[in-house]
Amino acid sequence: MDEKECSVLNLIPQKNDAVLAYRIFDEQAVVVDLVHGTLNMLNATATRIWQLIEKNMPAKKIAETITEEFEVSLHEAIDDVTETLRNMTSMGWVKNLPYSKACAVSENNKNGEIFEALREQAMLKRIPLVVHFDLTYRCPLRCVHCYLTGGKKRLECTTDEIKDILDQLVDAGSLYLTLSGGEIFLRDDLPEIVAYARSLHFAIRLLTSGELINIERVKEIVDWRPEMVAFSVYDLDASIHDAITRKRGSLAKTMDVIHVLKKEGVPLKISSVLMDRNVNGYGRVYSFAKELGAQFQADYRITPKTDGSQEPLRFHITDQEVMRVLSDPIFSREYESDPTQGYSGVFNSIPCGAGHMSCYISPYGMVTPCVQAPIECGNLREQTFLEIWTSSPALESFRAIRFADIPKCAGCELFAHCRPCPGLNLVETGSITTPPQRVCKEAEYMKILNKQRR
Secondary structure (H helix, E strand, O other), rough: HHHHHHHHHHOEEOOOHHEEEHHHHHHHHEEEOOOOOOOEEEHHHHHHHHHHHHOOOHHHHHHHHHHHHHHHHHHHHHHHHHHHHHHHHHHEEEOOOOOOOOOOOOOOOHHHHHHHHHHHHHHHHHHHHHHEOOOOOOOOOOOOOOOOOOOOHHHOOOHHHHHHHHHHHHHHHHEEEEEEOOOOHHOOOHHHHHHHHHOOOEEEEEOOOOOOHHHHHHHHHHHHOOEEEEEEOOOOOHHHHHHHOOOOHHHHHHHHHHHHHHHHHEEEEEEEEEOOOOOOHHHHHHHHHHHHHHHHEEEOOOOOOOOOOOOOHHHHHOHHHHHHHHHHHHHHHOOOOHHHHOOHHHHHHHOOOOOEEEEEEOOOOOOEOEEEEEEOEEEEEOOOOOHHHHHOOOHHHOOOOOOOHOOOOOOOOOOOHHOHHHHHHHHHHHHOOOOOOOHHHHHHHHHHOOOOOO
């Protein structure tokens, strides 16, 4: 061992928490690198080293602990520890060590594979890996298709209540936290909430219109190191976008903020809801997102309002437009030719991960399986999260749903092509096991196009 390696053993490595989000799942560390956009699963030795770093001990003491726990020689343990710490330092995960940093490259395909494995694991272990938390229903925009019916500030969870909820989510194993609304920047305590969430090592996703973001807020967002900030862009034509948001100048404001955050290196996502008035412009929005280096997501599924009103559905695109969208290469994915052989995981029997590995929390503390499935499972002002997650009769009933329980889906020849949603079933047809006709039509079109979803 050279002199440099000997000196490293006396140093105390520290995690670079400012650029990381992480959790331990089933004795395996999962690390989200927020700088390079990578998702990483550590092996058993690296996971234990990762845990021991938190104990504020010198590298030599870490090696001695590895020797005892893994029954290897001290020489082998030192080699493993120094090599692991060298790699972690090169990626910017660990500081206080005299190793140089390397430029990590994001491997999107690998990230996807790791996330799929993590998602399946979370499903089987009932870990709420992903949580969507709406902080408010208040919003300065009045989008024509919005499913919300307004918000009441006085009823929203307080800062302390939200912090307590976040603590509980950590104990439950949550890693990905989406903060949304309404418009989250209407909450004056948002900086405090996000800073606290990051101190708990969440990977934060922010959904905003950008309407209230100024230079001061931009600096805060950069410091938060969000995994992603998502904006809704309905069209690059302001007359169309602003007509949808019902606020003149909203597109210009959103675009200004997007460009500023892009310049600051913040990961971005451009989302769009396709409806009758903007369906011809999604290609331009897609091109804009790609030129920006941002993720792109578009969906034409508009849902009823939370009060049961079907009003938003009148903006749905026609069947012909659905077929055109589905056939567009922009929305193409690679699917296995034989779904029964290509995929044999839990999603062949369970409609989705809602209530199994993800959930939704309203601004008033109500837990539901998903933002699209308004089934009240318990309120966090009355019960702990784990009490609701593990013991709610409503949640257990939702989890019990299988494709076999949906008469129209059981044995359907369109199964491999379908995108089912129990929540959409409920809000549109009034029955969680009765899919809307438009969902079945979509599956028919997918079959015609020879596109499979599983």
